[in-house]
Amino acid sequence: MMTNHGNRLTQGQFSFLPDLTDEQITKQIKYALDHGWAVSIEYTDDPHPRNTYWEMFGMPMFDLKDPAGILMEVNNCRKTFPSHYVRVTAFSSARGTESPAMSYIVNRPTNEPGFGLVRQESEGRMIRYTVHSYATDKAENDRY
């Protein structure tokens, strides 16, 4: 039974939709900037859902008015890591929120092997379940 064809990683916003075009990404960034959120770019090759902290690509970009600068960095990151996951995160510093308010994937590897279900025998007849990304069997930077 396969519910996620192509094993596309579904994390963050828009991940069930077809990949966003540059124009759509620009509009999303503009939305974040209009709210005064600081936008930053992150990448990883370990797609496990509990891997919340991805590597930052450069500094978070404060005080920007226009999305063109951020899109430029997105494209730089894609060029540097063509087969990594890249996401755009918008951090809201509003008191009480102080966390990412938006996050969406803008680059993904061409071939995503997906996740396997791992069963671990435990005390008695108990079984522990976890997910395991096939990609992480290989060393970092060789995964995709």
Add this chain to the structure above:
Amino acid sequence: MNESLKMSDDTQNAVDLEAEFRSSNVQEVLDKLDRELVGLVPVKTRIREIAALLLVDRLRRQFELTSQTPTLHMCFTGNPGTGKTTVATRMGQILKRLGYVREGHLVTVTRDDLVGQYIGHTAPKTKEVIKKAMGGVLFIDEAYYLYKPENERDYGAESIEILLQVMENNRDDLVVILAGYKDKMDRFFQSNPGMRSRIAHHVDFPDYQPEELLAIAELMLADQNYHFSPAAREAFTRYLKLRMTLEHFANARSVRNALDRARLRQANRLFGRRTGLITREDLMTLEAEDILASRVFQEGQLDQVPAG
């Protein structure tokens, strides 16, 4: 037959330049410029030309006559106090109205903000500034300091290189305006021919005439709810004539400093009077004696405050 068919086809597709002009609010922008900036004829002419070009370009696009986006990078040269920075701030708003830039904000930087202190520091620093300026105007004041020929290990050259690249590749995203004194900018361009050729508009800011300076003074005063008494206006005209012959004359900036000092003297005069009531009119009026107390009149010297 053939000719007349072509004619009718052309008139059918014609667009109304007047309607386009009105809908773009350009006239409003130009009027505001005329009202608030005294003199500066070459500058206003150039802005009008740019406005016309952008408007015509928009019309051309309706006929699918494609052309490249015009480069609007500019270089402002002129003596101190001729309004370079003031015009640059306006430029952002003007270009936004004309639909050339998206946000129209102004990012003002000098050498310090672009050039780093050690190897590998300059590129990220310059790029950071460029990213901030995208969608608006990047104003580089005293741009000739970027290039220091006497020190070949200076990082300024690296910064210039990045700027050149962005000016060429991201023409749609930002407008770069360089500003500085004429002779120094000329030397800067001589050693950076690439920069010169990428800047389409070299605008020279002329020095102001005495009557223009008087008009500027009255505008400045009106902004702060002051005005000259008739005698004071006459005194200020004489002051300007004397001041212009002295050294360190910085056009509108000198006018502003002179007015600031006149305000001090006015306050002192009102304070010394103490007795009697002071009317609203008193508080707003600069009298001749406030101007005439300047050392320019008494000894033909500058006031204590330097570079006035």
